[in-house]
Structures are given as C-alpha cells and as structure tokens.
Amino acid sequence: MTDAIDYASYDRIRPIRWTGDTLELLDQRRLPFATEYVACADSDAVAEAIHALAVRGAPAIGIAAAWGVVLAGRAIQARDATEAAARLEPALRHLNAARPTAVNLAWALARMRAALALAQAGEGADWRAALEAEARAIETEDLAANRAMGVLGASLIEEGSGVLTHCNTGSLATAGFGTALGVIRAGVAQGRVGRVYAGETRPWNQGARLTVWELQQDGIDATLIADAAASHLMKGGEVQWVVVGADRICANGDVANKIGTYQLAIAARHHGVRFMVVAPSSTVDMAMASGDLIEIEERDPGELLGVAGSRTVAEGVQAWNPVFDVTPAELIDAIVTEKGIVERPHAASMRSLFGGA
Ligand SMILES: CSC[C@H]1O[C@H](OP(=O)(O)O)[C@H](O)[C@@H]1O
Numbered sequence: 001m002t003d004a005i006d007y008a009s010y011d012r013i014r015p016i017r018w019t020g021d022t023l024e025l026l027d028q029r030r031l032p033f034a035t036e037y038v039a040c041a042d043s044d045a046v047a048e049a050i051h052a053l054a055v056r057g058a059p060a061i062g063i064a065a066a067w068g069v070v071l072a073g074r075a076i077q078a079r080d081a082t083e084a085a086a087r088l089e090p091a092l093r094h095l096n097a098a099r100p101t102a103v104n105l106a107w108a109l110a111r112m113r114a115a116l117a118l119a120q121a122g123e124g125a126d127w128r129a130a131l132e133a134e135a136r137a138i139e140t141e142d143l144a145a146n147r148a149m150g151v152l153g154a155s156l157i158e159e160g161s162g163v164l165t166h167c168n169t170g171s172l173a174t175a176g177f178g179t180a181l182g183v184i185r186a187g188v189a190q191g192r193v194g195r196v197y198a199g200e201t202r203p204w205n206q207g208a209r210l211t212v213w214e215l216q217q218d219g220i221d222a223t224l225i226a227d228a229a230a231s232h233l234m235k236g237g238e239v240q241w242v243v244v245g246a247d248r249i250c251a252n253g254d255v256a257n258k259i260g261t262y263q264l265a266i267a268a269r270h271h272g273v274r275f276m277v278v279a280p281s282s283t284v285d286m287a288m289a290s291g292d293l294i295e296i297e298e299r300d301p302g303e304l305l306g307v308a309g310s311r312t313v314a315e316g317v318q319a320w321n322p323v324f325d326v327t328p329a330e331l332i333d334a335i336v337t338e339k340g341i342v343e344r345p346h347a348a349s350m351r352s353l354f355g356g357a
Pocket of ligand 1: 056057058059166167168169170173174179180206244245246247257258259323
C-alpha cells in the first residue's frame with residue numbers, strides 16, 4: 001500500500017533550511033499569504049524564532065534548536081569537545097527555555113549534548129562536524145518516522161472515513177510529510193480517508209492559516225470548521241476519527257497537545273468517534289509519569305484580543321491564553337508512533353513499547 005504514496009510530492013514545503021552558514025526558517029506568522037524566511041545567524045535568533053512561533057510544531061522546534069546548537073558551535077573557540085560542551089551550555093539552556101511544553105525541544109538538545117560527549121570520547125575529534133551530523137540525523141530521522149507513521153496510522157482507518165484534525169501537524173510542524181497530517185495524506189492516497197475536516201484552532205489559527213493551506217498544495221480538499229462546530233459535526237456522523245498530533249506523551253499515555261484537543265476527545269468519546277494521536281517517539285516522555293505534571297505554556301493574552309493585527313475585544317478586557325491542554329489516556333483509542341501503535345494506552349502498554357524511563 002505504500003506504493004500509493006508519492007512521498008516526494010509532499011516535499012514542496014520546507015520550513016527549515018540549513019544553508020551551511022545560517023538557518024533559514026519559513027516564517028509561519030506570515031503564511032498563508034506571504035512566503036518569507038527568517039535567516040538565523042546565531043542560536044539566540046533561533047531561540048527567538050521558536051518563542052515567537054516563526055517556527056512551530058513539536059518536532060520542528062526540536063530540529064530548529066539542533067541547528068541552533070550548530071550555529072552556537074560556529075561562534076565559539078574551544079580546544080576540544082569538553083571545553084566546547086562547557087562553553088555551549090548557556091546557548092543550549094537559552095534554546096531550551098524558548099517553549100516549555102513540547103518535549104522534542106529538550107529531547108533534541110539532549111541528543112546534541114550526547115553528540116558532544118561522544119566526540120569527547122573520540123579524543124577531541126571534530127566536535128563541530130559531530131554537531132552538524134547530529135542535527136542532520138535528527139532531521140532525517142523525523143522525516144522517516146513521519147512517513148512510517150502515515151501508513152501505520154492510516155491502516156487503522158476504514159475506507160471512505162471522515163477525519164477531523166486540529167492545529168497543524170504537517171510539513172510545517174516537522175521535517176516533512178507530518179504526523180497526524182501524514183496519516184491523513186497516506187489515508188487519502190490509499191482511499192481510506194474520504195472527507196477531511198480541519199478546525200481553525202483559535203487563537204493562533206494554525207488550522208485556518210496552515211493546515212488547509214498545506215492540504216490545498218497537495219490537491220486534498222479539506223473543509224475548515226470553527227472549533228465550536230466540532231461536536232455538531234461529530235453528531236451528524238460525518239466523522240469516524242479525530243486525528244491529532246502531540247507535544248508530550250507521558251508514561252501513562254496522557255497527551256499534551258494544542259488547546260482544544262481535550263474537548264475534542266470528550267466529544268469524540270460521547271459520539272462514538274475514535275481518537276488517534278500521532279507523534280514520533282521523540283515526543284514520548286517516559287520520565288513524566290502523567291499529564292498533570294506537564295508545564296502548560298501560557299502565551300500573551302493579546303493573541304486572543306484581535307485577529308491579524310486588528311483588535312476585536314474592548315479595551316480593558318482580561319484574557320487567559322493557555323496554548324496546550326492534556327487529554328487523559330482513557331479518552332485515546334490509539335497512539336501511533338514510528339515504533340508501533342499503542343491501542344487504548346495505559347502505563348503497562350506504554351512501557352511494553354517504549355520501556356521505562
Ligand atoms: C506535529 S506538531 C505537534 C503539535 O505542535 C503544535 O503546537 P504549536 O503550533 O503551538 O507549536 C500543536 O500542538 C501540534 O499538535
């Protein structure tokens with residue numbers, strides 16, 4: 001069934017470009033009406049781009065941070081990998097502080113630290129080359145994982161199904177092809193997904209500005225709905241699966257994802273719609289026991305007070321802007337990763353696929 005998928009045709013959108021000297025990031029604040037790249041010449045610029053959502057999406061921010069470490073390595077002098085590790089630590093901590101919820105950021109930085117430790121063991125081998133090789137490996141592994149998850153997740157979906165997705169989990173949020181959007185792409189190619197619905201995903205509108213634009217580039221018809229229309233859509237029987245991404249998957253199967261995911265899971269269970277979470281194993285955090293321990297990022301309330309720069313709320317009104325929530329494992333029918341599928345996840349089934357912390 002994978003021969004139905006022309007993966008190369010999904011590679012048109014490249015949110016992260018390493019030029020050899022700088023990191024170019026497709027500015028997702030400007031999409032879909034302007035295609036502009038932010039050129040980052042140092043790791044601080046990468047950290048700022050991650051915090052400002054010029055680049056966003058759990059896997060994508062990990063990949064960008066890895067290249068940020070490569071840029072930091074270009075900016076220091078160090079006799080060997082041991083000295084480099086000490087001199088680079090402030091830059092890694094600054095990158096890690098850019099956003100708290102997606103574990104992929106910390107996971108990628110831990111991979112970069114490990115690459116330095118390995119170079120250290122190699123008696124001061126070319127540690128800059130080791131960092132660049134690791135950043136490239138993180139990126140290529142993510143693309144391979146997405147392509148594998150696409151087919152794996154699609155295999156759960158019966159022919160002609162309707163699917164609702166949330167936020168953006170496509171090429172813009174990853175090294176390519178996407179996580180939940182990869183399942184939708186594979187499912188459409190195989191005739192398993194017949195109808196695609198995307199929630200606008202207030203307040204940053206990742207669904208309205210990014211997901212339906214990505215699918216349009218693929219020639220895939222998607223219907224945009226207001227977040228508030230999701231339960232009404234499910235009640236009408238048009239949707240058999242809700243398919244979403246993740247920012248952190250805990251040891252007991254609880255999942256942090258874009259705000260609004262939790263209420264989609266509640267509505268899905270009420271209406272007999274199945275709920276699938278799709279994420280690479282770099283999003284699994286077996287060291288975090290449950291979702292109530294996850295730090296939920298709260299962003300500027302101003303993101304709620306207007307749209308595209310024009311204010312929609314009266315002056316002086318208070319707003320609260322948590323941008324993630326936690327869906328408990330008992331509301332999830334399947335967690336799909338490149339390592340395999342955990343159906344009806346719980347601590348034991350998570351351990352059997354991912355081992356202990
Ligand atoms: C495959 S992206 C995973 C995840 O990241 C997004 O958050 P954000 O747009 O704030 O970076 C969203 O929660 C996606 O589901």
